Amino acid sequence: MIISLRTLTYDELKKKLSPDDKIVLWSCDTCIRFSGLGGIFKLQVLEDMLVHDGYHVIKKELLGVSCVDDLVLDRKFDETKKEIFAQATAIIVLGCEESWERVHIAFPDKKVIQVTRSFGFGNISEERGVRLTSPFEDTSFEVVAGGITVEEVAKRSGTYHTFFDADLKEPFQKTGLVEIGVDGKTVLAQAGANLMEACEAHGFSIPHLCYMKSLSPTGACRMCLVKIKGRKGLVASCCTSVEKGMEVVTVDDEIKESRRITLELLLTSQEHNCLTCVKDDTCELRALIKEHNIEGSRFGRKVEVLPIDESSDIIVKDPNRCIQCGRCVRACDEVAGKHNLSFAFRGGQSRIVTGLDKAWADSDCATCMACVYACPTGALHEKMLYFDGPEWKPRKLYGHYYRDTSRSIGQDKK
């Protein structure tokens, strides 16, 4: 993993912008996110700060891996983005130096602003934090067993390991706040904001499976249904905007029963056997099943077993564990920019396919892992294998697979 630190203060960043600039905020979603200086939450924070100070942010762009030429160019020439990039006059890149370089070369006519310096490669550890273990030759850092903390790197290099919001002397008050009622309490939320995020921000937990902060909401899973006074039936909170005076009920017996039925139907739809699933306790479906005290389904179970696609070097697709939330499809469209995943067939036969129903390895996958990071169940997971015996045969490695709850529940760990 590349270790990059921030070189500009927020004031210095603003000096590089003009009030007329139409700004695109661009972030890589890999190394820089783990360094705490990028990813969807940091994009949001920077957008809020710049908009508060009167700058014109026209788009936030999150890219799975931003140091790869092809992915940057795919994003540049994406039909749905062309107009945005045509309008943009400045791009602020939250990424390593290599990322910035790729963007700078791809957009020679724009002001592409670099905000980080890369110091080398390092490790991420929950116990030891982020550490620089392999400094670049052109830095003054030496190789130290176990690595150097980012705090130390920042101190010695005059850079910052924190994000721009750390530069603010006091947190700014967002504009456009309105009062809404949630479960009988009055809270402040930004008009037009995502209702589910607004509720979560005030501690009202709303279960969901298809929603992910970095992706566009679709309201497919029906788990986040809430009641809004004056509206008919139950409403998907992930697809509803905050309006002044709205009164929301996030949980009551009817909503609970609706969620239970949804979960039971999901259980019947495919083979969700946790004993043979690598996701284990990192599965979001399993967490919700447990939370709702569901021990089985009242509905008949589908028994058709679908073939597992292990053709990719790095990703395993097990359609038997898919709940068709569509997060992987949107991640491939919106984060990877590859449009390689899609829904195919209809009704009960509906499933996620790669390319035009090709094997994964034969498809246009960039192996950026955006889909894997988005999958809430074991349907898409990293290929981690154990080999032994005279034939060196592979076996699935059960253990700790990736899950970043912060990105699906709308809170930033960093």
Next chain:
Amino acid sequence: MNRTRAVKHETITEQLDKNKDVLSLISCNTCVRLAKTGGADKMKQMALKLREEGYQVRDGFLITMPCWDHCLNNVALHPGVNTVIVMGCSCACANIAVKFPGLKVIPTVLDRGTLVEDPVTHKKSFRGTKR
């Protein structure tokens, strides 16, 4: 992305003792796979070659990113293993050395670093590491 190049096979075997060393292989499945200096197939090739030459290769692990604890925590080495052959960049080796103190850690690749491109001349060069 850390670009890497493979070291000579003899350089690896020079550091091994056929009688004393019990080997486990760990390969990264990200950067080195893309650089074709590691990954499942390369690890199998190396494991079978070392066995043919009489080395005690016990097992192997293919891990998404060994520079990241969340992945490396999946590696449960057999108690008899005293040497780890790492098909991963220097930061993978550094993490493995911390995770498995006291074991001999032998890298099979050397860092080339990140690929740097001059925005004007488009000339590409590597920005290497001190490892």
